[in-house]
Amino acid sequence: MKKLNVAVLFGGRSPEHEVSLTSAAGVLGSMDKSRFEPVMIGISKGGGWYCYDGPLERITDGTWQGQARPAVLSQSPERKVLYVLPDMREINIDVMFPVLHGRNGEDGTVQALAELADIPLAGCGVLASALAMDKERAHRLAASAGIAVPRSVTVTSPNTPVKGLEPPLFVKPLRAGSSFGISRVADMRELPAAVELALKYDTTAIIEEEIPGFEVGCAVMGNDELITGIPDEIEISGGFFDFEEKYTLKTSEIHLPARVSADKLVEIQETAKKIYRALGCRVLARVDMFLTPEGRLVFNEVNTVPGFTPHSRFPSMMRAAGFGFGDVVTRAIELAVER
Ligand SMILES: Nc1ncnc2c1ncn2[C@@H]1O[C@H](COP(=O)(O)OP(=O)(O)O)[C@@H](O)[C@H]1O
Numbered sequence: 001m002k003k004l005n006v007a008v009l010f011g012g013r014s015p016e017h018e019v020s021l022t023s024a025a026g027v028l029g030s031m032d033k034s035r036f037e038p039v040m041i042g043i044s045k046g047g048g049w050y051c052y053d054g055p056l057e058r059i060t061d062g063t064w065q066g067q068a069r070p071a072v073l074s075q076s077p078e079r080k081v082l083y084v085l086p087d088m089r090e091i092n093i094d095v096m097f098p099v100l101h102g103r104n105g106e107d108g109t110v111q112a113l114a115e116l117a118d119i120p121l122a123g124c125g126v127l128a129s130a131l132a133m134d135k136e137r138a139h140r141l142a143a144s145a146g147i148a149v150p151r152s153v154t155v156t157s158p159n160t161p162v163k164g165l166e167p168p169l170f171v172k173p174l175r176a177g178s179s180f181g182i183s184r185v186a187d188m189r190e191l192p193a194a195v196e197l198a199l200k201y202d203t204t205a206i207i208e209e210e211i212p213g214f215e216v217g218c219a220v221m222g223n224d225e226l227i228t229g230i231p232d233e234i235e236i237s238g239g240f241f242d243f244e245e246k247y248t249l250k251t252s253e254i255h256l257p258a259r260v261s262a263d264k265l266v267e268i269q270e271t272a273k274k275i276y277r278a279l280g281c282r283v284l285a286r287v288d289m290f291l292t293p294e295g296r297l298v299f300n301e302v303n304t305v306p307g308f309t310p311h312s313r314f315p316s317m318m319r320a321a322g323f324g325f326g327d328v329v330t331r332a333i334e335l336a337v338e339r
């Protein structure tokens with residue numbers, strides 16, 4: 001059987017560029033090379049596209065560009081190829097696997113290129129990606145599927161008066177990730193500065209009521225038929241799951257499985273699937289929720305390109321359900337080509 005050429009996209013213009021590099025190394029390191037031929041496409045912080053063919057270490061240490069050539073992906077379904085400069089060498093692309101987090105990578109923009117070229121996508125399509133990235137529109141869709149969501153408002157200026165919400169509040173860029181630009185506001189006087197910070201990452205900020213309890217997550221994979229991983233739980237001692245905590249776990253701890261009853265685990269999985277369907281997700285996504293002290297599940301967000309390092313939550317949740325990292329990558333590619 002002919003090997004499938006899988007374009008793995010990494011880097012990108014979002015503040016999560018470095019996170020993407022580690023995730024991509026995770027995906028590339030676990031890919032079954034007897035069935036798939038990776039085509040490594042690096043996107044610089046400035047947005048330039050390059051074809052890379054060096055070792056994984058140079059991706060993670062950020063020096064990959066020294067061994068890469070400028071490249072252009074054809075948007076034409078008649079030529080599903082990557083052109084590599086300067087001689088316009090053509091590399092066929094059978095599947096696109098975007099391992100890009102945040103803006104321009106997880107928000108439907110890159111996904112649109114694959115859809116234009118009719119290249120199967122190992123991930124969510126344009127609409128689901130864009131909806132999941134937009135925290136307020138994702139809330140609305142989850143709510144329409146009967147899921148509880150935090151009360152929230154959106155603002156575009158630090159001076160907009162906010163009514164109907166009491167602190168503690170969470171202020172976030174509407175479309176970002178890795179906790180960039182997020183603050184917890186305990187006193188209304190801190191609100192304008194928090195909004196100003198969020199607006200450094202996006203033109204709109206969302207202000208949400210704080211949901212007490214802890215955060216739980218669930219890995220979901222599939223198109224029509226869905227499978228789930230074992231839900232996990234994030235235990236935080238003070239503060240919230242900010243960028244530093246996510247990558248150092250200094251004061252927080254991830255419990256897998258989440259420390260809840262067997263029934264609750266199933267309820268988390270079923271709720272995650274409902275949200276996945278409400279947003280129209282395909283292939284894979286990680287669905288994050290809060291579990292309140294009363295045992296109520298409240299939607300937080302959907303990550304359509306979750307972290308993919310070997311220690312990341314998505315692969316860990318799938319591993320606990322019996323699927324190794326390699327199986328997850330294989331399944332994602334199989335789900336991409338299954339139409
Ligand atoms: N409404 C909320 N109530 C309680 N904690 C929140 C709320 N919103 C966010 N948080 C905390 O902030 C963290 C990051 O917020 P999140 O919406 O998941 O953004 P990101 O897309 O950057 O991961 C969450 O993991 C959680 O610890």
Ligand SMILES: [Mg+2]
Pocket residue numbers: 288301
């Ligand atoms: Mg999050």
